[in-house]
Amino acid sequence: MKSILFLLLIVGSFTATGQVNEKVQTKVLAQAQQLEGKVIEWRRHIHQYPELSNREFKTGAYVEKHLRALGLEVQTGIAHTGVVGLLKTGKPGPVIALRADMDALPVTERNNLPFASKETTTFNGQETGVMHACGHDSHVAILMGVAEILVKNKTSLRGTIKFIFQPAEEGPPAGEKGGAPLMVEEGVLENPKVDVIFGLHIQGIRKLGQIAFKPNGMMASSDWFTIKVTGKQAHGAAPWLGVDPIVVSAQIINGLQTIISRQTQLTKEPAVISVGMINAGIRQNIIPETAEMSGTIRTFDPAMQKEIHEKIKRTATLIAESAGAKAEVEIINKTPVTFNDAVVTEKVASSLVKAVGEQNVVRISPDTGAEDFAFFQQKVPGFFFFVGACPPEVDPAKAPSHHTPDFMMDERGMLPGLKAMLMVTLDYMHQP
Template identity: 80%
Template sequence: MMKIRLCSLLLLTLTAGAIAQVNPKLQARLEQQARQLEPTVITWRRHLHQYPELSNREVKTAAYVAEHLRKLGLDVQTGIAHTGVVALLRTGKPGPVIALRADMDALPVTERNNLPFASKEKAIFNDQETGVMHACGHDSHVAILMAVAEILSKNKSDLKGTIKFVFQPAEEGPPAGEEGGADLMVREGVLDNPKVDVIFGLHIQGIRKLGQIAYKPAGMMAASDWFTIKVKGKQSHGAAPWLGIDPIVVSAQIISGIQTIVSRQTQLTKEAVVISVGMIHAGVRQNIIPETAEMSGTIRTFDPAMQQEIHEKLKRTATLIAESAGATAEITIDRKTPVTFNDPVLTEKVVASLVKAAGEENVARIPADTGAEDFAYYQQKVPGFFFFVGACPPDTDPAKAPSHHTPDFMMDERGMLTGLKAMLNVTVDYMYMK
């Protein structure tokens, strides 16, 4: 244990060496202002939570954010990637262009919490009426970045370079038939004019200990691919299956077969891989063997070469299993989100900033997370660093806390102060890195 702690301290010492000394008075002032602004951050978050909007529909949210940024005297652009908002803080001094990102969209989830600011909003999603809820903490991300913008604006004379505040729509994915999210933000030039040197982002986690910050160099969150396999057999009476080719049985064999791609054909000691079938549809009546069956699922990978290998093996496995039964299989794979890749050099430099925000005992390097995050699109263009901030209520076991994307999702609002301090630290420290 002593050896591990000494190694940790040595790493932090080396990391801190990459950062020029930030004025101690500025550091203290940022800390004080963050604490003073905490009640306002909570107020902002509760307003956003009560009035959530779905992906590409964040009209009122964007207006709320833009009004705040304009009051700060920032150069504000709206309507980027449909409803995105971008603001610039120009210090007038030479220095890096640092982008900070928050996602704004909510989910088609009906809230079950008894909070006084619980969402009562309704919307149409996939042609069905649904409740709308910030069931993933994006409301807190927006509130935190609004606060970062306010505090840095107040301290403009002590800063250098340019800070670009990016409020992004549709992180959860645009509606069917639409484009959106980080991919569209990048294509519409959010990383240009001025050209961004580095980008930072965070994600609140209601399933992580309150006040803890977690990170991982390199592949932190998975690439997410969606696949569909259409199996075509031959229809027959359910009483005489030998007269047909049963696509349901073939589909079951394919589902079992593709799991061996993970368990027997992939070097899992290199990186993790997940293949999950989430939907299967076939038939209209109990005594009719249908002609076709269709299944859909997701692939999660952390290495581009392994990702391509998995795609090829999935196609081969499904095709040959179908052919062995006299059926055919048509496979399509849609690359949805790249790997959330934390630049290793940048990560090493900013760990000390996280420690200043939360304390060494509350900063943890974690294994890769098989969730996906479209922050990855920014990281494909510029060095980026993404981290988690814990917000599980202290009286709740994180292992038993309601998951994100569920009606019972809950977060402790005190976690936002940790996130606010962390974003302030990584931003200001990076300005003064040697």
Template identity: 55%
Template sequence: MNRSDLIAASKQLLLAGAALSCAFGVQADSEIDVKQLSQDIEHQVIEWRRDLHQHPELSNREFRTSKVIKQHLESLGLEVTSNIAHTGVVGILKGGKPGPLIALRADMDGLPVKEEVDLPFASKATDTYRGQEVGVMHACGHDTHVAILMGVAQNLVKIKEQLSGDVMFIFQPAEEGAPAGEEGGAELMLKEGLFANRKPEKIFGLHVTSSMPTGMIGLRAGPAMASEDSFTITVNGKQTHGSRPWNGVDPIVTSAQIINSVQTIVSRQVDVTAAPAVVSFGAINGGIRSNIIPDEVELIGTIRTFDQDMRADIKLRLANSATMIAQSMGASATTKIDQGYPVTVNNPELVAQMKPVLAGVVGDEMLIEPGLITGAEDFSYYALETPGLFFFLGVTPKGTDHTTAPSNHSPRFYVDESALVVGVEALTQLAVTSL
């Protein structure tokens, strides 16, 4: 090969290398070090979390939390809209180049739980819940979700000129459920037009959990968390003296028959090989005295499913069972079902695309596929509108058995704050990869 041929071949190799580099979105002079960005703000994220933890607020009452978020997003120069679904805050970051819109979501409400964790920043807050004064605590980790997303926003603002597209930061109230008589949460944010002007191409969210060790990420494709529906069955009989049951119709015995029969819906009537399901009774209210058979008994319970068709089928079977059994015993039964959150479904294609990204953050050994979770999440509403990915972040410290650690919603729920930077890096990296 002569000198001119060598020069020509070298040019071809350089051009080919440049083409490959562009194809994979990697350029040496614009490489983004997400890990370093996240580590640089770790202390600040922890400080935000501690402040939020010390000042928790109940669903639809997150006034201080909303103000803190709004001030932070405005300080970053984002387009900010507040008072969505009562206290929700949304920030829009415009990337330096044209491209799609993606969304990142954090929930921000606390729970009516009195904190029992010995922390210098433990919650002493109280409020009124269902007519009673209660302690208020971030017993589900929503304080960490807010702090993490505030950090992600700060990261992405620093590199916005390199982003090909825009980011919607959703800080959502009332994930734990709106107070009686009120609307709230993701459903209300969507109802009030969250995605009306421009729908995100995809949405990401996370949830901390004590059921995994610090820094581990759990991600499952397809159905990941259950739907949730609560029900009330009112059984009406005929009051009589306990010594003469034949003179009345006993709603207590009728209720017992209904409870026993309903257990066969899952065990004998639906195909649990297709998807698991749970029907549980949580309360039975009726009668006041040992020798008086009452007129009425109230049964309260919950339905959990991982399939929308099965969900509808079980609700129909529940109502039919209660009605027919009551009639067979001379009583009557009315079933009221309050529809809760849908099944949380992780888009399989999006999971396949982003699983290597999360593995790159924590390592293959720290990325697991968890089992189905019978808890419910209103992130599910967003995932019905656009492809969604919702993952779990372990927060139980080394040396503590995560299988016995106090669970989310416990007054002793504890967060290892070293996990927060992992959440910031993971969400930031998902956004950067998407744009």
């Protein structure tokens, strides 16, 4: 109920503002409907020929050809394979960036789609298939459609629009830089300087056509940690002659969970610490000298993130010292919080309602997944949202997860995403 009232209040507050003419909005939404078939065709082509992070050469060329045909200024080779199109309206207004990620995953597709991927590669020394198992193919197709429609309506627009087609959202190969951080480093948010950025993500596990968002921390920061425990090696029959790093590690793992359950204000935002790997020992009757564990930390608030990092170091170090061992803690910040600027969110939430109807827009709880769109949001205000694409005959709770061979999305979910991105863009550029 609160969610509906929140949206209604926002819709009401926009009636007196300088938004784009309703006739233009109606026209644009109709054009999106007409373009749906072409957007699906683009998605199927990209799906059939997926490419891994920092290797999106064919995908980038496909996008470049489309943007040049639209008459846009085009830059290529940003962050290795990234493509940026620039639409200048010639009228004063904000610089709005719209982003789509292009990379696929080292996953072997397992379905009977006529356009299923047959691509293979070697990844981390193993032969594997390549698949768009996270919906990035649909993101590219949607943004291609947004570009085409906005170009058609250039005379009704204000400001400048940057169409950012980003490589390596899933992370660059070992030893390489890439993704949103490298695009930012190479100046994608400059010349002209971006005022706001919008992005979306298809979800095959969300009701078809439903659009979901959350102000502030929407998706988690993703940090990796490694804790190396050094004890004293001994015979398994006489553990008192050594310091057992395996027992110490077990105590540390339990201690890490109390950071979440007893030391973190979970009524503010959720948080997760998970140990995903632990390695120690070489033989059953030898207490080893060292043990090592690695895991992930998920948080939604930068201050909480910093506090949890400090508590992990303190907990591991002091537990080890209490047993006569030593703990070395390394924490790597991988992806920051996907943080939806509250002011921007308030401005565009009603745009989502225009696109798909009030009944299809929901305000959600935080999502513990991570998204490197967050690196753009660290530099400029941004808004990120989900678009549901679970087939109606499938229970979303039982739908194949993203990043799996059976991942499936209903292509009818792309039209709501196309409409939403168009409405968000049009409304924002015409804000007073």
